[in-house]
Amino acid sequence: MGIFKGTATVSRYKVDGPPPPDFLEFVDRRIRANCFVPIDDATEQMRTGWCSAHDFLDTRFAYASYALDPFIVLGLRVDTRKLPTAVVRRELSLEIRRANEDQGRVLSRHDREELKEKIALDLLRRIPPTTHVYELVWDTAKGEVLIGTDSRTARDLCADHFKRSFDPLYLVPQVPYLLATALLPQYAAALDALRPASLYRGEVA
Amino acid sequence: MDVYGLLREKVFLGQEFLTWLWCMSEEENALSLSDGTLVELSLGDRLSLCPVMGQEGSRVQVRGREVALAEARQALRRGKLVDGLHLGLLIDGEEFWATLDAASLTPKGLRLPPSAPADGERNALDALHLERLALVQGFLRALDGLFAQFLRERCATLPSEGVIARLHAWAGGGAA
Numbered sequence: 470m471g472i473f474k475g476t477a478t479v480s481r482y483k484v485d486g487p488p489p490p491d492f493l494e495f496v497d498r499r500i501r502a503n504c505f506v507p508i509d510d511a512t513e514q515m516r517t518g519w520c521s522a523h524d525f526l527d528t529r530f531a532y533a534s535y536a537l538d539p540f541i542v543l544g545l546r547v548d549t550r551k552l553p554t555a556v557v558r559r560e561l562s563l564e565i566r567r568a569n570e571d572q573g574r575v576l577s578r579h580d581r582e583e584l585k586e587k588i589a590l591d592l593l594r595r596i597p598p599t600t601h602v603y604e605l606v607w608d609t610a611k612g613e614v615l616i617g618t619d620s621r622t623a624r625d626l627c628a629d630h631f632k633r634s635f636d637p638l639y640l641v642p643q644v645p646y647l648l649a650t651a652l653l654p655q656y657a658a659a660l661d662a663l664r665p666a667s668l669y670r671g672e673v674a
Numbered sequence: 675m676d677v678y679g680l681l682r683e684k685v686f687l688g689q690e691f692l693t694w695l696w697c698m699s700e701e702e703n704a705l706s707l708s709d710g711t712l713v714e715l716s717l718g719d720r721l722s723l724c725p726v727m728g729q730e731g732s733r734v735q736v737r738g739r740e741v742a743l744a745e746a747r748q749a750l751r752r753g754k755l756v757d758g759l760h761l762g763l764l765i766d767g768e769e770f771w772a773t774l775d776a777a778s779l780t781p782k783g784l785r786l787p788p789s790a791p792a793d794g795e796r797n798a799l800d801a802l803h804l805e806r807l808a809l810v811q812g813f814l815r816a817l818d819g820l821f822a823q824f825l826r827e828r829c830a831t832l833p834s835e836g837v838i839a840r841l842h843a844w845a846g847g848g849a850a
Contacts, residue, residue, distance in 0.1 A: 470783065473803055477784040477810060523799070537800055540807060606807060615810070619780045645691065645779050645821075646684035652822045659829040665686035665726050666838040668693075668845045669753030 471604040471617030473522065480624050482614040482640040483651070484607070489637070492609070496541060496635070497533060503634040504528040505546040512593040513550075517630050520546040525602045539610040545627050548598035552589055560588045603627055614640055686726060687825075688776030689755035694824045694837055695774075696721070696756055697844045707819035711766055718760025718771060723749045733757070750845040765816045772813070779821070784813060 470478045489495040505518030505528045521527035521534060522544040535541050564584050568576055576584070604617035605627055616627050624642070632639040641647065649660050698705060699715035706712055719738055723746060725731035734749040757776040762769065772781035786809045789802065830836040 472810065473806055477786065477806075478780065478782045479784065479810060479814070480778065480780050481814070537803060537807075540804075542803065608811075619778070619782055642778070644684070644777075645688040648779065648818070648821065649687060649825050652818055653825055653829075656825060656829050660825065663684075663687070663828065666690065666841075667726050667729075667753050668750050668755070668838075668841055 472606060472615060473604060473617075478617055478619050480616045480619055481643040481648075482616065482628070483643055483647070484612045484614055484638055485641050486636075486638040499634045500530060500535060500541075500543065503630065504530070505548075508548045508550070508598050510594075512590045514552070514593065515547065515549045516598075517545060517547050517626055519630075519634070520544045520602065522602070522604045522606075525600060539608060541607040541609060543605045543607070544602040545605055545630055547601045547603070547623070547626055549601075550593055550596045550598045552592060552596070557585070557589060557592065560592070561585050564588060605631070613643075685777050686755070688779055689724075689726065689757055690828065690837065690841075691779070691821055691824050692756035692759050692774060692776050693750070693841060694827075695761060695820065696759060697841055698820075699761070701844060705820065705823065707816065707823065709815075709819060711816055711819060713816050713820065714764035716762035716764070717743075718762055718773075720758070720760040720773065721746050721756065722758040723754040724757045726753060726755055729753070747845065763813065763816055765812060768809075768812075770809075770813045770816075774817075779817070781813065781817070784810070786810065786813070 470476055472479060500519050503519055505520045505525075506516070508516040518528065519535075520543075521530065522542045525544060525546050527534070528546075535543055561581075561584060565576055565581060568580075568584070601623070603623050603626070606615045606617075608614070614631070616624055618624060618627075628640045628642075643651070646660070650657050653660070695715060696717055699717045702715070704712050704714045720736075721743075722733060722735045724733040731752075731754065734746065734754060736743070736746045755776075758773065760771065760773045762771045764770075768787040770784065770786060772784040774781060786806065789805045789809065824837060827840075828837045
């Protein structure tokens, strides 16, 4: 599920922070500076970056293809590598045995830790990353952002990358109370004073 | 207070709103929003209720229509409120369905009215995306309109005229 295909899921955010001068140039520059760079030759376990919402291989945004006036449509590409614990343990046992035989002594704890780190880095280079893309639509006219997922982890990744990219702008999730004060600012005091009510009618739970 | 503090402190607003939507789906044929939009509500086949914020108790989840609704209404009278429901909105004649949860009011599994298929051309694809965004925004605008209507009634000066009095009367009627 996302925003553009099948049934949609839309988490809502308000864009906050002082608007930068020359907004369109600012957005274009920041998108390109924070677009996705492939993780293939690195040993990171996770990397995030902007890509086209419709083609995760497209990070060039030719002719500002993210622009769909008044919307900015982006994909947040998240590549992750997960180290399989069992494989690390097996490789470590093999390496420890080999080192013990070669050196004729038992490896110290420090040596074993170093060996484990080396194995992990070596494995990370060989494990292909898994890719997820989360759709993000920025309505620049209303100062709102829709993110096509309700996963807390994914939403946090999107909000973090948005802030990293467009600082001093940042995202504030539209939880019901904030939405309420935005919809009815004249009721702010009354909304603040509201307390939970109960429909309890004496029936035993 | 940070956002997550607000989420915990005021989650009852979402619970009461979803309970009000269920009540409206049974009591009103259609609601006219302040911008003139006409919205008809239909309860779907999924409903979950949990204790009012800060109180202890188990969650009640019901699926299907007849028997399950009786169980849900009983949970209401035991003091529980709706924390998730599958809801249909007929907005100016166009049908939308979504699952809403009380904590965030995030629409999940939002089924939109059909739109014309794209032919793969870039411009056609852009047009399709704009149309889809317009539909999503139309749904969110109607949801906001309903939420605002609920809030205005909830903040009514006289408690007898407010949402809670109406929900009390509704929950007490149609007993299982």
